Amino acid sequence: MDKRKKILCQFCGMSLFNTSKTCPKCDSDIEDQYHSTTLTVDVAHNKETVKQAIEKLYQVIETNQIMKHRQIRIIVGSKMIREEVMNELEALKRGKAIFDFGLDGKNSGALLIRMEN
Numbered sequence: 001m002d003k004r005k006k007i008l009c010q011f012c013g014m015s016l017f018n019t020s021k022t023c024p025k026c027d028s029d030i031e032d033q034y035h036s037t038t039l040t041v042d043v044a045h046n047k048e049t050v051k052q053a054i055e056k057l058y059q060v061i062e063t064n065q066i067m068k069h070r071q072i073r074i075i076v077g078s079k080m081i082r083e084e085v086m087n088e089l090e091a092l093k094r095g096k097a098i099f100d101f102g103l104d105g106k107n108s109g110a111l112l113i114r115m116e117n
């Protein structure tokens with residue numbers, strides 16, 4: 001892998017190099033974020049509007065082109081955000097940007113995106 005790629009800390013959004021072991025801002029373990037198979041992102045509990053939630057979704061998917069998590073769990077919270085996110089995911093699936101998605105088990109407040117087959 002290309003060393004010294006810019007990545008974002010998944011907890012605080014700080015931009016840093018992927019060679020960092022911990023985030024200088026929030027001290028979270030970057031290697032841990034980097035190697036886990038499932039990335040969890042909350043797009044709904046910071047009073048996000050639907051538009052902001054969708055922007056976050058795209059940001060996460062873009063970041064994942066470097067991070068390469070196999071699954072992304074999106075915490076969608078409200079029904080309104082969930083429906084819009086699902087619409088976007090449907091389009092991304094058609095465009096083959098993601099492999100598949102669905103509800104995270106019986107938890108309707110979260111969606112699970114499969115990035116690869």
Ligand SMILES: [Zn+2]
Pocket residue numbers: 009010011012013014023024025026027028
């Ligand atoms: Zn951080």
